[in-house]
Amino acid sequence: MASRFPIFTHWLIKPGAPWYAWLLGIIGDFLIIGGAVFLLLQLVPSRWRKGFIAVLTFAAGLIYSVEFFAPADPKTNANLLTGFVQQLGIATNVVYSFALGLGVYNLLRFHGLNVARKRPGWHNNLAFFIAFAAMLFAGLWSQASDAKAAKNLYDMLFEGIVAALGATMFSTIGFFIVSAAYRAFRIRSGEATLMLAAAFVVMLGQVPIGAYLTSSLPTSGFWSNLRFERFSYWILNQPNMAAWRGMSFGIEIGALAMALRTWLSLERGSFFEKEL
Amino acid sequence: MYLLLAIVIAVPLIWRMELPIIVSPAVRGVYKAVEKMPSDKLAIIIIYWGSGTTAENRPQVEALMRHLMMRGKRFAVLAFDPQGNEFSYQSGEQIAKELGKTYGVDWVQWGYRPPANLLPLLLSFPKDVIGAFQTDHKGKKLADMPVMRGVKDIKDIGLLADTTSVGELDSWIAYVHGPYRTPIVYGPTAVIAPEAFNSLDAGQITGLLAGMKGAAEYEHLLNEKGFATRAASALSTSHVLIIVLIILGNIGYISSRRRAE
Numbered sequence: 438m439a440s441r442f443p444i445f446t447h448w449l450i451k452p453g454a455p456w457y458a459w460l461l462g463i464i465g466d467f468l469i470i471g472g473a474v475f476l477l478l479q480l481v482p483s484r485w486r487k488g489f490i491a492v493l494t495f496a497a498g499l500i501y502s503v504e505f506f507a508p509a510d511p512k513t514n515a516n517l518l519t520g521f522v523q524q525l526g527i528a529t530n531v532v533y534s535f536a537l538g539l540g541v542y543n544l545l546r547f548h549g550l551n552v553a554r555k556r557p558g559w560h561n562n563l564a565f566f567i568a569f570a571a572m573l574f575a576g577l578w579s580q581a582s583d584a585k586a587a588k589n590l591y592d593m594l595f596e597g598i599v600a601a602l603g604a605t606m607f608s609t610i611g612f613f614i615v616s617a618a619y620r621a622f623r624i625r626s627g628e629a630t631l632m633l634a635a636a637f638v639v640m641l642g643q644v645p646i647g648a649y650l651t652s653s654l655p656t657s658g659f660w661s662n663l664r665f666e667r668f669s670y671w672i673l674n675q676p677n678m679a680a681w682r683g684m685s686f687g688i689e690i691g692a693l694a695m696a697l698r699t700w701l702s703l704e705r706g707s708f709f710e711k712e713l
Numbered sequence: 714m715y716l717l718l719a720i721v722i723a724v725p726l727i728w729r730m731e732l733p734i735i736v737s738p739a740v741r742g743v744y745k746a747v748e749k750m751p752s753d754k755l756a757i758i759i760i761y762w763g764s765g766t767t768a769e770n771r772p773q774v775e776a777l778m779r780h781l782m783m784r785g786k787r788f789a790v791l792a793f794d795p796q797g798n799e800f801s802y803q804s805g806e807q808i809a810k811e812l813g814k815t816y817g818v819d820w821v822q823w824g825y826r827p828p829a830n831l832l833p834l835l836l837s838f839p840k841d842v843i844g845a846f847q848t849d850h851k852g853k854k855l856a857d858m859p860v861m862r863g864v865k866d867i868k869d870i871g872l873l874a875d876t877t878s879v880g881e882l883d884s885w886i887a888y889v890h891g892p893y894r895t896p897i898v899y900g901p902t903a904v905i906a907p908e909a910f911n912s913l914d915a916g917q918i919t920g921l922l923a924g925m926k927g928a929a930e931y932e933h934l935l936n937e938k939g940f941a942t943r944a945a946s947a948l949s950t951s952h953v954l955i956i957v958l959i960i961l962g963n964i965g966y967i968s969s970r971r972r973a974e
Contacts, residue, residue, distance in 0.1 A: 501836060509840075514866050519840050526833035526845060533827040595799060603764025603796065611722075611951070612715045618955050619962030633959070640956060643903065643926050645732035646949035652733060666735050678910040685911060 467531075491702035498700040500525065544569075572599070635672055642669020714958070721954045725946035732946055739913060740930040742920030743898040746872055747780045750896075754871030755842075755864050756781055756788040759885070761828070761877035763796035766902050770797070770876045772928035772941035773900035775804045777874050780935055782812045782819060786871075787860050791823045791846075793881075798825040798850065817853070821860045824850030831881060835888035839867035867893045876900035876922075880908060886917045900927065 450462045481489050504518035548562040556562075572594055578584075579591035624630045641647030647665035654664050661667060698704045750756060758777055762770040781788045790805060792798030802822045809820060816822075823846045826834060838845035842864050843855045855861050863869060873895055875885055882899055890897050896919050899909050903924025912918045922931055925948060928941035 505836070514868075515840055522833070523837045523841060523844055526830070526837040529833045530827065530830050533829050536827075536829075600764040600767065600796060600800070604767055607765030608768075612718055615718050615951075615955055615958060616714060619958035622959045622962065623966050624963050633963075637956060637959075640952045643923070644949040644952045645734050645926075645929070645945050646953060648733050648735045649949075666737065670737055670739075673907055674910050674914065677907050678914055681908055682911050 487702075494702055495700060497525075635676075638665060639669045639672055641665045642667075642672075718951060718954060721950040722947045725950050726943065729943060730946040730950075732949055734929055734933040734942065734945065736930045736934055737927075739921035739923065740927050740934070742913070742918075743777075743874075743900075743922055743927075743931060744780070744920070744934045746896050746898050746919045747777070747784065747786070750786055750871035752784075752786055753863060754787075754869055755861070756786060756872040756874060757870060758788055758790045758801070759873065759875040759877070760790060760792035760797035760801045761794060761875070761879055761881060762902070763794045763878070764800075766878040767796075767800055768940075768944065769902045769924045769928070770878060770900065771800055771804060772925060772939055772944075773876050773922045773931070774801050775808060775939060776922075776928055776931040776935060776937070776941070777876075777898075777900070778805055778808050778820070779812070779937060780931075782808060782814050783935070785819075787819055789821045789823050789860070792825045793828045793831060795825050798822070802850065817849075817858045818860055821855070821858055822850045823855075824848075831884060832888075835884055839889060839893055842866060842869065867895055870895055873897045874900065878902045878905070880905040882909060882912060882918070886912060890917055898922070903927075 450458050478486065478489070500518055500521055504516060504522050507516045507518065509516045509519070544565065548565045550556075551559050551562040552566070575587070575591045575594045578587040581587075622629075622633050622636065624633060641650065642665045647669065651664040651666075655661050656664075662671070695704075747756075758774060760770075760774065778788070790798075790801050792801060805820055805822060806816070808814075809816060814820065834845060843861060846855055848854055849858070867889065873885060873889060875882055875897060877900070880901060882897075882901070885897055889895050897917065898920040899912070899918045900922040901909060901924070903926065906921065906923035906927070909918065909921050909923075913921050922928055925941050925944055928939075929945040932939045932942045
């Protein structure tokens with residue numbers, strides 16, 4: 438499907454060409470296409486530029502919707518626009534990878550300036566450069582070489598430091614929950630008491646000790662409904678679900694309205710007409 | 714108090730504590746979905762989590778991988794988080810080694826895709842799976858891999874297993890389950906699991922693994938005592954501590970209110 442819509446590289450570079458020829462070709466593609474779009478935007482008078490962007494946004498959104506709703510050929514399971522959707526998917530991947538480059542550039546610039554000007558806490562900024570260089574080196578080395586040392590270094594940095602730090606940061610929430618829970622869950626009113634009772638049942642129903650505490654109750658019949666795991670499942674599957682379904686309706690209608698406003702360029706405010 | 718919490722979590726992990734594990738209908742739904750999946754189809758395990766929720770999501774993924782490999786069913790792993798991509802690959806390698814399965818034949822790591830690319834992917838891959846992903850995480854062509862034999866479009870996908878810490882399930886339901894009826898099983902963190910009961914009731918997902926507890930129940934069905942089973946006891950003791958603290962907090966609150974009156 439992808440080859441149905443070749444870009445310039447496929448005409449200039451033939452299969453079997455070295456990887457750098459492909460790389461140069463792909464960069465060339467983007468310079469040509471990007472340059473043409475940029476030039477077009479510069480040529481459009483500023484009063485028409487907004488309209489031009491609105492038309493472009495509408496057309497881009499239209500491709501997806503028409504492709505989604507248009508009947509597909511039963512043999513190929515594709516319609517006229519299916520190939521474009523594939524290509525757009527690949528193109529958005531490329532656009533997002535630019536964001537990665539931009540992120541790295543911003544980090545280097547921010548921390549680099551702090552180190553160069555020896556601002557307060559500059560040693561923390563220096564730690565960023567050390568961590569960045571270490572992870573970059575370990576990642577590239579482990580990709581380029583099969584040496585055990587390369588794999589060990591990567592595992593030590595990734596599993597031993599990055600993953601452990603990430604898990605530790607998230608785990609600290611557990612400690613805050615403990616200190617917040619006994620302050621927040623107070624029997625202040627009838628509603629608060631009801632919520633507290635539901636929280637008790639769900640908390641105990643979510644862990645094996647809940648099942649252990651009510652294991653003496655029968656597994657079938659009326660009394661079995663009082664087993665923590667069953668009562669908890671009922672709370673989640675009935676009252677909780679009804680409440681969540683109600684909220685979802687509101688959220689989805691709001692999201693639909695927001696999507697339509699963005700697609701039709703009706704949205705106003707930050708990101709649209711005001712500069713942040 | 715923080716020290717107390719650290720102790721009640723650490724003790725059951727060090728000295729193993731056996732507590733009964735009762736399998737919920739939601740977890741049984743996941744098990745049945747894997748069992749029912751035709752062997753000539755491919756399952757996709759979606760990874761949308763990183764190191765922060767690895768304790769909850771990784772056991773879910775490992776249990777799913779183990780179950781699929783035990784039954785000789787092929788699967789691909791698709792990650793929307795670079796750390797999750799690495800963790801799931803390591804898990805896959807380890808379980809494949811244990812069960813004598815081969816990378817590229819029994820399973821494949823499609824690798825990391827930027828999360829913002831989710832929607833274009835959801836729209837494109839059902840029509841042409843290999844065209845949308847093209848290569849595995851090391852750049853090898855998917856078209857050349859035996860694991861992808863006979864996989865053309867969404868009709869060749871037997872199951873989607875979404876493991877996540879962010880809750881992007883609605884997108885999978887809207888763009889994949891809705892138009893193509895591909896079965897979905899869901900493995901969220903415990904904190905976002907209550908949102909999924911809506912979809913479970915509607916039949917949009919056929920099973921649910923709620924956090925680590927869900928993973929422990931799944932391990933129980935597989936007769937496997939993995940990390941989730943061991944950690945479930947620590948989860949129990951920490952929940953009991955929270956309940957005790959809430960009771961103490963309320964006793965203090967009521968007595969202070971009486972004193973004030």
